Amino acid sequence: MNKVNKVIEEDSKYLMQSFRRWYPLVVDHAIGSLVYDVEGREYIDLNAGIGVVALGHNHPKIKEAIAEQMEKFFHYSLTDFYYELAVDVAKKLSSLMPFSAKVFFTNSGTESVEGAIKIARWHTKRQYVVGFINSFHGRTMGSLSFTSSKSVQRSFFSPLLPSTLLIPYPDKRNPLFKDVDSLMEFVEDWLFEKVVDPNEVAAFVLEPIQGEGGVVVPPDDFLPKLRALTKKHGILLIVDEVQTGIGRTGKMFAFEHYNVEPDLVCLAKALGGGLPLGAVVGRSEVMDLPPGSHANTFGGNPLALSASKVVLEEVPKLLRRVNDVGKEIMEELMDARSPYVHEVRGKGLMIGLELRKGKRPFKEGLEKALIESFRAGALPIGAGESVVRLLPPLTIEEELAIKGTRIVRESVERL
Known part of the structure; x- marks a missing residue:
């Protein structure tokens, strides 16, 4: 049994399964807009831990601020x-x-x-x-x-x-x-x-x-x-x-x-x-x-506040690029050639691509598109009944953003 399957099996045994995982990603470490699993595979992060790591993973200024605060007091x-x-x-x-x-x-x-x-x-x-x-x-x-x-x-x-x-x-x-x-x-x-x-x-x-x-x-x-x-x-x-x-x-x-x-x-x-x-x-x-x-x-909590201080200093500097990169992502998704794409919508780097089969939400299509994107190296998530949701780090490099979005688009086109 490989390490991914071992962790998933023990997770099922020891954790209450009241939440849903979109695909079998077992995270080992992450940097910037890239996530690595316990088998060493690399993925483009298109969800930022459900919109949490706005400045990307392991941001040096956040690490420095937390380390400095840890020398003072934790709580x-x-x-x-x-x-x-x-x-x-x-x-x-x-x-x-x-x-x-x-x-x-x-x-x-x-x-x-x-x-x-x-x-x-x-x-x-x-x-x-x-x-x-x-x-x-x-x-x-x-x-x-x-x-x-x-x-x-x-x-x-x-x-x-x-x-x-x-x-x-x-x-x-x-x-x-x-x-x-x-x-x-x-x-x-x-x-x-x-x-x-x-x-x-x-x-x-x-x-x-x-x-x-x-x-x-x-x-x-x-x-x-x-x-x-x-x-x-x-x-x-x-x-x-x-x-x-x-x-x-x-x-x-x-x-x-x-x-x-x-x-x-x-x-x-x-x-x-x-x-x-x-x-x-x-x-x-x-x-x-x-x-x-x-x-x-x-x-x-003082450790969280030390990180927040960095976030609130850095994010205002990113707003223009958030809009620019978000626009490019939406344009890329709008080019998807699929009868199941109902609408692409959002603002900034909060973007959804809704799938429908006829007039009904295409739930099976969402699940397949997410799994296919994961297998190809990108990490979008779902929303609503059948919406592919993209919430990448606000710092994501333009090249990575487009590469990840193309993976999602191609996964939708293969439905």
């Missing part, structure tokens, strides 16, 4: 004591927002969403929160109440968080969605008139671009019109930028594409440079929870 709970590094990163995050902000550090995206929901309820003294169908916000019980990209994510976990409502996302694939004006009318004339008084709604929570749901880019007028509606009723707007934030879409935050100012922004993934770190960044006047009402032990 000292930020919610009970103080350290300067947390202030430095919070100041940087605040400076990137279009409003005066305060920060609460977490360990993950789902924890950021949970924190944002608590903040919204406390600040407004209202209990209802409205989310959108086909979203992914995490798997803990609060965030899971708004996650709905696949029914298996929610099956047999009820009851979930009470006073939560889900409405259609502005997705042209959804037969219930006509246009943004109709969606806003539905909220005003039906949701608020028949189901819940807007004075009881604390917040709307959404992804500015749905990631796990299939890289769904909403119409340009969606966020501005939703923002206007929430302001009219004194409702907060929570934007989940866990996947879209920190440069992924060609701007530091995806909400910037739509010229809106949210009240609370949820971050994680790329924020920690590969280490577990998340954050809720909110308007200063909204971040008004009293001492003792919300805390954690590991949020704002």
Whole structure:
């Protein structure tokens, strides 16, 4: 038995199999935009650890920053004591927002969403929160109440968080969605008139671009019109930028594409440079929870913060090339000669290629395309029901990006 099969067999024996692997990749080490398995095979990373390693693997400045911090201290709970590094990163995050902000550090995206929901309820003294169908916000019980990209994510976990409502996302694939004006009318004339008084709604929570749901880019007028509606009723707007934030879409935050100012922004993934770190960044006047009402032990870990400081210094320098390389990748995918390619969509280096067989999602085609890409040396992942998703490191070399994309394109063409 080779080493790959041995690890996979023992993984099946000792780890709970509640997650799905797209193909049998057993990672040994990685550098930049290249990943190597335990048998020495080389792959082009087109998923960056699900959008986490924005600066690529083993970035020298991140390694140097972590090593320097390790000589000082690994941990000292930020919610009970103080350290300067947390202030430095919070100041940087605040400076990137279009409003005066305060920060609460977490360990993950789902924890950021949970924190944002608590903040919204406390600040407004209202209990209802409205989310959108086909979203992914995490798997803990609060965030899971708004996650709905696949029914298996929610099956047999009820009851979930009470006073939560889900409405259609502005997705042209959804037969219930006509246009943004109709969606806003539905909220005003039906949701608020028949189901819940807007004075009881604390917040709307959404992804500015749905990631796990299939890289769904909403119409340009969606966020501005939703923002206007929430302001009219004194409702907060929570934007989940866990996947879209920190440069992924060609701007530091995806909400910037739509010229809106949210009240609370949820971050994680790329924020920690590969280490577990998340954050809720909110308007200063909204971040008004009293001492003792919300805390954690590991949020704002100093090693993760040292990496984050590098990420927040380096990513703004990459935004132009993120857009340029992303455009080249999309053009390459649009050249795919296959009857199964329904659409190529995305922004920056958050790109999806949707496969359909007739009018139905081509799930088997997605699985085959991913396996074939893996065997040929590229590592895309899936999203939605049948979308090939590309989230390469923001630092990926143009040559590698195109080489990897061509592998994906050819894998789709062979279906």
